Amino acid sequence: MSENQYCYKYPHPSVTTDCVIFGFDGSRLQVLLIERGIEPYKGRWAFPGGFLQMDETAEQGALRELKEETGLDGAYIEQFQTYTDPDRDPRERVITIAYYALVRIQEVQGGDDAARAQWFPIDEVPQLAFDHDRILRDATRKLRERIHFKPIGFELLPEKFTMKDLQMLYEAILDVKFDRRNFAKKMMHNELLIQLDETIWPTPKREAQLYAFNKVKYNEFKQKGFQIEF
């Protein structure tokens, strides 16, 4: 028997999922990349991903790959684009369904491929394998768009955080600067944040108020849709 045992009347492309993993280190937006160990593009960095199995959805596949390669379980992922250029993989025709993931950088333990995985600040990413440069640009743009409709900080910040953390996150994603007081007013306005009774000493200079997200409000907003202006 031939090793090629799955036969079709018409040619079929291979289907993979790729996952752009965003994290936030407190001041900059970061992306998790994996160094390729095989040709093509051996030695180049790329997004974790792999072939879609026949009994799983693309979302399940992306989550499976994510877990295998970062140890993350049940991360927040969102599909944003499918790439289909016939020549995007030099070996054969491969289309890839691209997701982005928002994870807490602290929680990434590293999986089987940990040795080859590394965080890069978003503006210091080297040239990537395949069409992953383009995928990264698109993922970043989609993230910027969706931040207007979803309180994305939920997924990138620890459970408790300071107002400054939140502001740094928005500034990192949108690449803008805000006035501290105006930003706090705007964020407090929609009742999505809860001011906790706790404080921390983020620097040895001064005590800072801690906040958490209001999960009830968040779910309500996910239902009804909402909008934050920037």
Place this chain on the structure above:
Amino acid sequence: MSENQYCYKYPHPSVTTDCVIFGFDGSRLQVLLIERGIEPYKGRWAFPGGFLQMDETAEQGALRELKEETGLDGAYIEQFQTYTDPDRDPRERVITIAYYALVRIQEVQGGDDAARAQWFPIDEVPQLAFDHDRILRDATRKLRERIHFKPIGFELLPEKFTMKDLQMLYEAILDVKFDRRNFAKKMMHNELLIQLDETIWPTPKREAQLYAFNKVKYNEFKQKGFQIEF
């Protein structure tokens, strides 16, 4: 030789494109559907679409299908989601890359399948084949989201139109009502519209000003990004 001549080491899904075609009749948002002539779901309505060929991108495939089935050439299309449920097609595993198209209803001539094609108001669409009900819901939601970042009217209105046409379009897409004067002010604000020296008599009651889109501004906005608040 077997008729199944394309063989792979691992199973591959089939890949199709489907296209949700939106049009605007002057008062309501409409969708173009095609009645299926074969099983499964024979007699049900579905979006035009078909198998991706090995030498074309998904976008090219969607445009090809669109032309074959509606006669439309070079329509505005945008990919919005890929559907991968293993059971979404009862025959075999098929994933579909979904696009929406924005077209001028007047320009749809009907192609080979014209006899089986029909426009439906968006809120009077019957139960569709496969998972197309869900695809339609998603397409509508994405359209509503993207209208905040793109002046979608460009593609749905004729070259010259009245302010009322534009308002009806936004009201149909967003399912809201606007004040006539406030709407006009808002739209004139960003210089995207050009007030023409022409008028028409949309009803026999009163003459109405004609407008056109400012293509230079439009391209500038596409570069820099922009936002319309509603």
Place this chain on the structure above:
DNA sequence: TCAAAAGTGTTCTCCCTACACCCATGG
């Protein structure tokens, strides 16, 4: 004593909103 970080309020401006009357036409 100086630098760094956080807490705090007010003013101004602009945009959005709500709202009403007039005019021209066809029936």
Place this chain on the structure above:
DNA sequence: CCATGGGTGTAGGGAGAACACTTTTGA
């Protein structure tokens, strides 16, 4: 003369933007 549709302006409120000083601590 009446119904329909389109054209036009204003006043008020609310949110965003700009802006400075104080306090605490460690170095």
